[in-house]
Amino acid sequence: MRVRWSNVVLFFGYLFLYLPLFLVVIYSFNESRFVSTWSGFSMKWYKALISNPIILRATLTSLKVASISATISTILGTIAAIVITRFRRFRGKTVFVGAITAPLVMPEVVMGLSLLMLFIGMEKFFEWPTGRGSTRVVIAHITLTLSYVTMLIQARLQDFDRSLEEAALDLGASPIKVFFVITLPIIFPAIVNGWLLAFALSLDDVVIASFVAGPGATTLPMVVFSSLRFGISPEINALAAILMTVLSVGVIVSAVFSYKKKSTADDYS
Amino acid sequence: MIYRFEEIAIGWVHNFVKNITGKRLLLVLPSLWVLLFFIFPCFILLKISLAEGIVASPPYSDLIDWVSDWILQIRLNLGNYLMLFTNEMYLRGFVTSLIIAAASTLCCLVVGFPMALAIARSSEKVRNILLMLIVLPFWTSFLIRVYAWIMLLSPSGLINNILMKYQLIEVPLPLINNSYAACLGIIYAYLPFMIFPLYNAVEKIDYSIIEAAYDLGSTPPKTFFSIVVPLTTPGIYAGSILVFVPAIGEFVIPELLGGAQTLTIGRLVWNEFFWNLSWPTAAALSILLLTAIVFPVMMSQRRKEIRFLMKDNQNAS
Numbered sequence: 001m002r003v004r005w006s007n008v009v010l011f012f013g014y015l016f017l018y019l020p021l022f023l024v025v026i027y028s029f030n031e032s033r034f035v036s037t038w039s040g041f042s043m044k045w046y047k048a049l050i051s052n053p054i055i056l057r058a059t060l061t062s063l064k065v066a067s068i069s070a071t072i073s074t075i076l077g078t079i080a081a082i083v084i085t086r087f088r089r090f091r092g093k094t095v096f097v098g099a100i101t102a103p104l105v106m107p108e109v110v111m112g113l114s115l116l117m118l119f120i121g122m123e124k125f126f127e128w129p130t131g132r133g134s135t136r137v138v139i140a141h142i143t144l145t146l147s148y149v150t151m152l153i154q155a156r157l158q159d160f161d162r163s164l165e166e167a168a169l170d171l172g173a174s175p176i177k178v179f180f181v182i183t184l185p186i187i188f189p190a191i192v193n194g195w196l197l198a199f200a201l202s203l204d205d206v207v208i209a210s211f212v213a214g215p216g217a218t219t220l221p222m223v224v225f226s227s228l229r230f231g232i233s234p235e236i237n238a239l240a241a242i243l244m245t246v247l248s249v250g251v252i253v254s255a256v257f258s259y260k261k262k263s264t265a266d267d268y269s
Numbered sequence: 270m271i272y273r274f275e276e277i278a279i280g281w282v283h284n285f286v287k288n289i290t291g292k293r294l295l296l297v298l299p300s301l302w303v304l305l306f307f308i309f310p311c312f313i314l315l316k317i318s319l320a321e322g323i324v325a326s327p328p329y330s331d332l333i334d335w336v337s338d339w340i341l342q343i344r345l346n347l348g349n350y351l352m353l354f355t356n357e358m359y360l361r362g363f364v365t366s367l368i369i370a371a372a373s374t375l376c377c378l379v380v381g382f383p384m385a386l387a388i389a390r391s392s393e394k395v396r397n398i399l400l401m402l403i404v405l406p407f408w409t410s411f412l413i414r415v416y417a418w419i420m421l422l423s424p425s426g427l428i429n430n431i432l433m434k435y436q437l438i439e440v441p442l443p444l445i446n447n448s449y450a451a452c453l454g455i456i457y458a459y460l461p462f463m464i465f466p467l468y469n470a471v472e473k474i475d476y477s478i479i480e481a482a483y484d485l486g487s488t489p490p491k492t493f494f495s496i497v498v499p500l501t502t503p504g505i506y507a508g509s510i511l512v513f514v515p516a517i518g519e520f521v522i523p524e525l526l527g528g529a530q531t532l533t534i535g536r537l538v539w540n541e542f543f544w545n546l547s548w549p550t551a552a553a554l555s556i557l558l559l560t561a562i563v564f565p566v567m568m569s570q571r572r573k574e575i576r577f578l579m580k581d582n583q584n585a586s
Contacts, residue, residue: 006387010399013384017406017460020417023427027420035420036430080299087292096296099303105567106307107518109538110555114310117317117552120327143306146299204411207520211542224412228525232420240413247408255401 021244028237035232045238052235055223062203062220065134069141070198076142077149077194078187082179084150085157103147112211115140119212131214140212141205145198152197156190157183196254200247311559318552321346329548349553359537359554366533367562369448369523370516373455377463377512378505380456385467385504386497400468407461415525418454419445422526446528454522459515463508470504471497510566517562534558 027035031042049055080100087093103111119129119136129135164186168178184191206221213219227233320329321344334342353359388399406414421427424441432438444450474497482492498505520535527533532540534554541551 006390009383009387010391013380013387014402016380016457017403020421020457021406021409021414024413024417024420034425035427036425076299076302079295083296083299087296090296096300099308100299102303103307105514105563107515107535107555107558107563109518109520109535110314110559113538113542113551113555114314115306117313117548118306118310121313139306143302146302150299200408206412221410221412224410224416225521228412228416228419231423232425236413236416237420240410240416243413244409247410248405251401251405251408 021240024237025241025244028234028241030234030237033234045234046242049235049238049242054218055220055235055239058218058220058223061134061217065137065141065209065217065219066199066202069138069145069202070195072138073142073145073149073198074191074195077146077198078153078191080146080150081154081157082183084154100150101147103143104151108205108207109211111144112140112208115143115208116211132216133214134217136212136214137209137217137219140208141198141202144205144208145201148201149194149198152194153187153190156187160186192254196250314552314555317549318349318556319345319347320549321348322547322549327548328546346549349549350557352550353553353557358532362532362534362537363557363561365448365531366517366535369452369455369531369533370513370519373452373459373516374463374509374513376452376456377460378509381460381463381467381508385464385471388464388468389471403461403464411458412521414458415454415522418450418457418526422450422453445526446531448523448527448531451523451527451531451533454526455512455516455519458522459512462511462515466504466507466511467501468504470501470507474500514563514566518558 028045029041029043030038031044032039084093084097084100115136119131119139122128123130129139164182165178168182169175173181204221206219206225209217209219210222210225213222224236224239227236316332317329320332322328323330330344330346332343332345334344336342388396388403391399419426422444423429424443424445426445428444429438429441433441478500479492479496482496487495518535519533520539523531523533523536524539527536538551538554538558541547541554
């Protein structure tokens with residue numbers, strides 16, 4: 001039997017991508033603390049994880065920060081995407097597009113450092129945002145995710161047929177009504193995807209949060225990062241398994257959802 | 270006189286508010302956000318990079334100082350930059366970062382190209398699943414992906430354990446805490462960024478051109494280098510930038526997998542800020558990283574390729 005080269009490539013490629021993650025999940029069920037011995041199936045690391053107050057509190061903080069920043073970032077990103085695709089050329093449009101997309105290439109350490117410097121200066125003058133609470137992290141994460149969301153929604157806005165919007169305008173609908181009745185339903189899958197991407201990016205960020213977060217706003221990645229410095233710990237395996245399950249289910253659901261939405265949207269456009 | 274001035278000012282504000290309605294308001298909101306939280310902080314960083322480090326809170330001096338009623342003194346300290354060029358540690362940091370980023374980009378290209386080709390050649394149904402499987406690890410936590418390699422490579426990790434169990438080695442191999450491990454981590458984390466633009470470019474190739482080349486007697490390697498590579502140059506370029514730019518400022522991977530001697534720029538910025546409390550040095554390093562590496566790379570292609578990637582990401586998920 002002749003084996004096609006492409007199947008061999010795919011096999012090893014996906015093995016490389018998935019085997020390490022798979023092993024992390026397997027060893028979350030190991031009874032022993034060490035990966036050297038497999039001493040039987042156990043859920044005890046999950047129990048330890050759930051009863052760890054530091055991790056629980058950090059998870060809540062992270063979820064709060066991620067949902068607030070993703071929501072604001074999606075609203076701002078939708079506005080920016082509309083400005084980029086639907087406005088006639090205006091003075092400084094190139095600068096606007098450049099400034100919106102620039103955070104994509106900003107090294108995380110530089111972004112974290114510069115935002116902290118800004119927050120310290122702002123606190124001195126306006127006494128806001130203070131180091132306590134998670135306002136600083138929320139603002140930083142909006143800045144981080146805004147460009148990703150804008151790019152995603154802008155791509156969808158560029159794709160679809162504008163004659164629908166023009167027809168509605170010709171028939172006397174106001175621009176605001178056109179947006180809510182025509183544009184928004186069509187780009188809705190992209191908005192959902194943008195929100196999810198912003199949520200995931202915020203939930204994942206450790207560098208920027210470490211710079212700007214005060215003592216009361218430790219996020220989950222910060223806790224994980226500090227425990228990774230001490231090497232292997234089965235609790236992290238258990239956390240990884242939970243995170244991976246939740247995120248992959250979320251991605252698959254959103255993929256199915258946007259696939260269906262997109263096919264109906266494509267029927268219109 | 271003062272009355273006139275106020276009148277003008279009020280008139281100006283009035284005009285401004287009148288003009289900011291509807292469309293303009295849309296433009297102003299995101300612009301203000303980026304201006305305040307992205308561009309302005311960069312200038313603050315530039316300012317601090319020219320200050321002197323002092324023992325105070327905040328630990329840097331003011332640039333502008335009223336010496337007496339009519340004398341404004343501006344003190345710019347270029348010493349931070351001078352130090353970056355004279356102190357061997359910082360120079361070595363830049364070189365280490367460049368080498369690690371370039372090597373990882375090259376490896377991603379070598380691993381990613383066959384994968385992109387193989388994905389493009391599979392049937393349409395399989396292709397969508399394969400593309401989703403490329404995106405999926407990107408959604409699982411970045412730290413977890415790095416942790417997976419700590420578990421595999423560390424002295425008490427899986428690979429060393431298996432090798433010792435079968436008595437192939439006596440002492441654990443130093444697999445982790447070197448620049449190779451940092452490279453491996455970067456390749457693992459950023460491979461999807463390489464595969465997507467490559468796949469995008471490969472998919473567009475008209476397969477009949479390749480068949481024509483074979484019919485005319487071209488060998489597979491020759492076909493690859495004289496037809497496939499030139500046709501996919503935009504994709505190669507885009508993927509390389511998407512891997513190289515984040516890799517150059519990377520902090521987490523070199524910190525966790527690279528060990529003490531793999532001091533990249535990202536780690537130097539972090540250490541200067543958190544351990545040495547030398548804010549001006551950290552700021553100067555950041556400014557140098559931006560102006561010497563990130564800006565030139567970005568100016569060479571104007572972010573077109575990133576949009577290219579985002580567009581495809583959306584189609585896949």
